[in-house]
Amino acid sequence: MNGFNRRDFFRTAGAMGMMGGLAEMGLAQPVGAGPVLHEVAASAAWENDAPKHSINFAVCGMSHDHIYGMTNAIIRGGGKLVAFYGSEPNKVARFKKQYPDAKQMESEDAILHEPSIQLVLSSAIASERAPLGVRAMKAGKDFLSDKPGITTLEQLAAVRKTVKETKRIYAIMYSELLEVKGAIKAGELVRQGAIGQVIQTINIAPHQIVQGGGGAAGGADPRPDWFWVPEQYGGILCDIGSHQVDQFLYYTGSTSAEIVESQISNIAHPEHPKFQDFGDMVLRGNKGFGYVRLDWFTPDGLGTWGDGRLFILGTKGYIEVRKYTNVGVSKAGNNLFLVDGQQQRYIDCNQVSLPFGPQFVEDIVNRTHIAQDQEQALLAAELVIKAQMQAKWVKLT
Known part of the structure; x- marks a missing residue:
């Protein structure tokens, strides 16, 4: 124990511990390290504006609860939900409670053949969405599907063919x-x-x-x-x-x-x-x-x-x-x-x-593809298939 001084020992140990703490706190930054900035991104100026356009739309199939986010997006954009159809009683009951002003229809065909409806939304069972979308486009309506919007290459070919022939929009709600x-x-x-x-x-x-x-x-x-x-x-x-x-x-x-x-x-x-x-x-x-x-x-x-x-x-x-x-x-x-x-x-x-709703309603009215690029949406579907x-x-x- 010769030469040992407890006071000097603890003073030295304390100093060493403090230096380690300073390094952990980031005070020993390398030369040229820039600042850390915290920001809050602002909302867009247009968000509180009334929608520029209005369309009538319907929901046809609600097997996945994504349908609520899809429906609300179109309503934010100026869409009016006028009708719905679903085959699952529990899903229908919940949807009807959420949107009591919309008319419950007796079949898919009743929606597809209603001339006042411009857009059809669906979150039916995934494998059934593309065939429904093809029928909707052939009936003169645009279509917004829950993801995945297409589950086979045969369905994809039918969708692409129908888009080309009818000039209708087949959109897929890639909500993430x-x-x-x-x-x-x-x-x-x-x-x-x-x-x-x-x-x-x-x-x-x-x-x-x-x-x-x-x-x-x-x-x-x-x-x-x-x-x-x-x-x-x-x-x-x-x-x-x-x-x-x-x-x-x-x-x-x-x-x-x-x-x-x-x-x-x-x-x-x-x-x-x-x-x-x-x-x-x-x-x-x-x-x-x-x-x-x-x-x-x-x-x-x-x-x-x-x-x-x-x-x-x-x-x-x-x-x-x-x-x-x-x-x-x-x-x-x-x-x-x-x-x-x-x-x-x-x-x-x-x-x-969130711009999708207003942009998509404008696309329906103006026949544009601002909210979602048609080719990109279908290419994503092709790649995952x-x-x-x-x-x-x-x-x-």
Whole structure:
């Protein structure tokens, strides 16, 4: 113990601990490190304006509760819901309670042959949406389908043929882009060149089969029988993957693309042997690369139906969007993070305006494709169908 001085020892140890703490606090920043900026994105000036146009629309099939988001988007845009039809009594009862002013029709044909209806919306069983859309277009109406809007290449060919012949619109509600404020803001920043040329998108898209805390988006009700049958719901890549492939095309600007590799698996649902609870795919477009991971394993502790993440890599920076929550920090969604050559930015996007509804109603009236590019919507559908068809089934040991 010669030469040992307890007071000097603790003084030295304390100083060393403080230096470590300073480093952790970020005070030992490298030369040239830029500021961290916190912002709140503003709503658009037009948001409080009355819609420019009005159309009559109907709902035909409501097997998935996405129909409520779709319906509300068109109403925000100036649409008037005048009629609906559904074949499932529990779904019909809930929809009728939500929209009591709309007339309940006795059949699909009654809606398709009603001349005052300009637009038909549907969230019928996924495999039934495209045939209904073809009939609607041939009856002179535009069509907005829940995703996936198409489940086979034969359906896709029929949709493309009918679009060309009738000049009608076949839109697909890829809501994880069109109805997510953080994703809308990311698109604005990409178009402004905030991160340079986009190189790659990565989408992490976990979902929850039955959400413990309730909420229609997460499947609070027991899933119907068709949910477990790939021939009806399309398979995991075609179904929830359609959101992500649409974003890959949108952010990279790709007008052609291919599936490099895809795989699927059933890891934890042996009681439904054909169900797919995990899948991923790699994409290569003419203007960028993409990777998508999908699963049905969101735990109840998250408090929402999925911790969806979008990463956009550019030549001069990158963007991350934490769409539905900010894990361990806040339950608020629409969190956007941007890093470029000068700074780091956090942007709260919860006040951002959603343009799809007004733009789509204008498209119906003006025969334009501002809200959604027709070719891109159908290309996204084609890619996920092909990803599903060529996916390798992997069984983990």
